[in-house]
Amino acid sequence: SEESELYHAQIHLYKHVYNFVSSMALKSAMELGIADAIHNHGKPMTLPELSSSLKLHPSKVNILYRFLRLLTHNGFFAKTTVKSNEGEEETAYVLTPSSKLLVSGKSTCLSSLVKGALHPSSLDMWGVSKKWFHEDKEQTLFECATGENYWDFLNKDSDSLSMFQDAMAADSRLFKLAIQENKHVFEGLESLVDVAGGTGGVAKLIHEAFPHIKCTVFDQPQVVGNLTGNENLNFVGGDMFKSVPSADAVLLKWVLHDWNDELSLKILKNSKEAISHKGKDGKVIIIDISIDENSDDRGLTELQLEYDVVMLTMFLGKERTKKEWEKLIYDAGFSRYKITPICGFKSLIEVYP
Numbered sequence: 320s321e322e323s324e325l326y327h328a329q330i331h332l333y334k335h336v337y338n339f340v341s342s343m344a345l346k347s348a349m350e351l352g353i354a355d356a357i358h359n360h361g362k363p364m365t366l367p368e369l370s371s372s373l374k375l376h377p378s379k380v381n382i383l384y385r386f387l388r389l390l391t392h393n394g395f396f397a398k399t400t401v402k403s404n405e406g407e408e409e410t411a412y413v414l415t416p417s418s419k420l421l422v423s424g425k426s427t428c429l430s431s432l433v434k435g436a437l438h439p440s441s442l443d444m445w446g447v448s449k450k451w452f453h454e455d456k457e458q459t460l461f462e463c464a465t466g467e468n469y470w471d472f473l474n475k476d477s478d479s480l481s482m483f484q485d486a487m488a489a490d491s492r493l494f495k496l497a498i499q500e501n502k503h504v505f506e507g508l509e510s511l512v513d514v515a516g517g518t519g520g521v522a523k524l525i526h527e528a529f530p531h532i533k534c535t536v537f538d539q540p541q542v543v544g545n546l547t548g549n550e551n552l553n554f555v556g557g558d559m560f561k562s563v564p565s566a567d568a569v570l571l572k573w574v575l576h577d578w579n580d581e582l583s584l585k586i587l588k589n590s591k592e593a594i595s596h597k598g599k600d601g602k603v604i605i606i607d608i609s610i611d612e613n614s615d616d617r618g619l620t621e622l623q624l625e626y627d628v629v630m631l632t633m634f635l636g637k638e639r640t641k642k643e644w645e646k647l648i649y650d651a652g653f654s655r656y657k658i659t660p661i662c663g664f665k666s667l668i669e670v671y672p
């Protein structure tokens with residue numbers, strides 16, 4: 320009926336208005352260390368046990384309950400019952416696979432990504448979106464709001480830079496699984512350069528899995544300046560828009576989505592130059608989102624399209640469809656490529672000269 324369509328539309332609209340509350344509840348859970356408290360408790364944890372573990376004022380217990388109720392509904396915690404000393408059944412909370420990603424110290428901990436992605440520096444810019452749409456300048460929403468390029472912001476504020484690098488390193492640690500599932504991509508390589516490799520999170524994983532591969536982390540001088548490696552893991556400072564150190568393979572993980580086509584083409588052409596000594600045996604390994612327009616996984620596509628808008632608003636970057644990757648790869652002069660889905664929402668794209 321017309322009414323039910325209206326009511327469904329209303330719920331759809333209100334859900335999108337208040338999606339941020341679920342994001343902020345997740346951020347609060349990360350900041351409070353709820354997952355750590357339950358993990359360290361070693362068994363289901365009641366609300367009073369959790370509240371005192373978090374050192375919350377007694378007046379906050381009911382607030383904690385209301386946040387846990389939403390987070391449990393959203394699949395971040397689960398409820399069970401435990402016997403109290405007096406033999407009564409009491410509700411207790413346990414972790415789910417999603418909140419296990421918030422347990423600190425584990426290689427799968429994504430807390431620093433939650434912190435970075437939901438930091439005011441990623442959110443405040445949305446206050447000027449109308450002005451941004453109506454201005455004639457081609458700049459990011461971030462620049463429109465702050466007057467400066469996001470990378471300049473990171474390079475001038477060491478706390479933000481380390482927060483960003485911690486987030487990238489967290490995501491890279493999950494990449495360990497992808498390496499194990501795709502060993503063939505790295506077998507046979509004698510050297511690899513991780514372009515925009517930051518503090519070397521990925522290079523360390525590759526070095527652990529393939530100790531004989533000579534790994535070079537290539538990033539801006541102020542990023543790698545004072546980092547020291549070992550005989551098969553070294554750090555080189557430079558500008559990927561000018562040239563890339565030569566190696567058998569170039570790795571571009573979560574890099575090209577930060578840049579528009581013109582600049583991505585530059586990075587790819589410099590990467591092609593870097594592997595040119597290897598002839599047909601050289602390769603460029605791209606790890607990024609490849610949007611599958613025919614996918615029926617609406618949740619996955621929603622995340623990929625959200626990342627596209629995040630890249631647009633912060634870097635004038637973009638997430639690319641398979642067709643867009645193909646055009647970029649061929650425009651850069653490569654002859655063929657192979658796309659393998661990895662890490663749930665990203666793809667590993669092997670590109671050959």
Ligand SMILES: Oc1ccc2c(c1)OC[C@]1(O)c3cc4c(cc3O[C@H]21)OCO4
Nearest residue numbers: 432435436438441482483486573577629
């Ligand atoms: O190439 C990438 C890959 C992921 C991310 C990037 C850029 O920036 C946006 C983002 O939402 C983000 C913004 C951040 C952050 C981490 C973070 O993760 C997200 O730490 C500080 O601000």
